[in-house]
Amino acid sequence: MSSNQTPNKTKWISKFTLSFLAIVGAVDSVLHIILPLFPYKLNQYILPIGMSSLIIGIVFSIGLPFYWHYKEKNNFIDSQKYYIWLITILRYWLAFYISTFGFEKLFDVNFAYSYHIEDSLVNTLTGQELTWKYYGHSYYLTVIIGLFQIIGSILLLFRRTTLLGVITLLPVQLNILLINLFYGIGPLTTFISIIMVLGLSYLLLERKEEIINFFRHYKNTLPTVGNKKLRNSIRFLCILIPFLFVFYYSYDVRKSQKYFGKWEVEKMTRNGEIVSEKAWEKDALAWKLIYFEERGKLLFCPNPNMYVDSASIFMKYNYDDNKNRLKVISYEINPENPDTILVQISKFKDKSMQWEMIFNKDTIQMELKKENL
Structure with a gap:
């Protein structure tokens, strides 16, 4: 689907996916900003408000596709309006949320110096503390990651640069998701990362035809080296030799x-x-x-x-x-x-x-x- 086209009719699962990613993500991004601003005496209400808001968002995101699909099936509505609104919400909350994390890195809020972690033995640290210590060791690395998040978020806000924004952000957010998953960062943080990666992936898949056509029609104008059989042999050896080297080294080490x-x-x-x-x-x-x-x-x-x-x-x-x-x-x-x-x-x-x-x-x-x- 090109950037100038929107679907007139889609399957229910497609409607549900877009609705869930757009609505639940938007609700969560707003909660991320609002809830920490609550006065201290209202701290006891943060979790109930947050969870109830998320549940309402999830229920609404499930109900909307049924209503949308029913109306579309009977030609009562223009599906393009729903689609455009939800895609816009998806792009905007992703930009809003991810840029927040980017600015947190620039202002040394994310991965800030931790005194108790600094004074702890490595083998006593949790996965989250290890991650915090590792990324917090270099402020410049943190800034670079933050800049990628901010620049990518800005690109998401404009239709012409949405794809470039997705390409900029998806590798960064996918890496963060894997860290959250395998280092046990926390269920809520991991959930947010999953929603972000799925949202970016959805925006990428919306342009899959353009991406496929680009690679299909792209041609390297540089002359080839050697014949086809020689090139294929070298390609095979480029993978085989490192494999054999590491395999032998691993075998020798394990003696x-x-x-x-x-x-x-x-x-x-x-x-x-x-x-x-x-x-x-x-x-x-x-x-x-x-x-x-x-x-x-x-x-x-x-x-x-x-x-x-x-x-x-x-x-x-x-x-x-x-x-x-x-x-x-x-x-x-x-x-x-x-x-x-x-x-x-x-x-x-x-x-x-x-x-x-x-x-x-x-x-x-x-x-x-x-x-x-």
């Missing part, structure tokens, strides 16, 4: 997967002498935790309570599956000429093992226990 995790040093001896429990307070080499990571990373930490980067030692490792030993590469003494350390693993069980190695000319033995995370 040592049974060791991945956080290991507590239950007992450590250095040159035959037991290292005391509190030695870590003064001795940075009296490790209490060993982090066995993917991609050949080992981190030795003396602090038993948490990982401290400044006090820890970073090493790389290669795992020999046949000999059941690690070849650890230490950059501690001479980063330009790293030291290679052989670590012999013994008495390995599901969550315990023993290590023996020579580090800085010291013979070290450790009994390790894997922590549940």
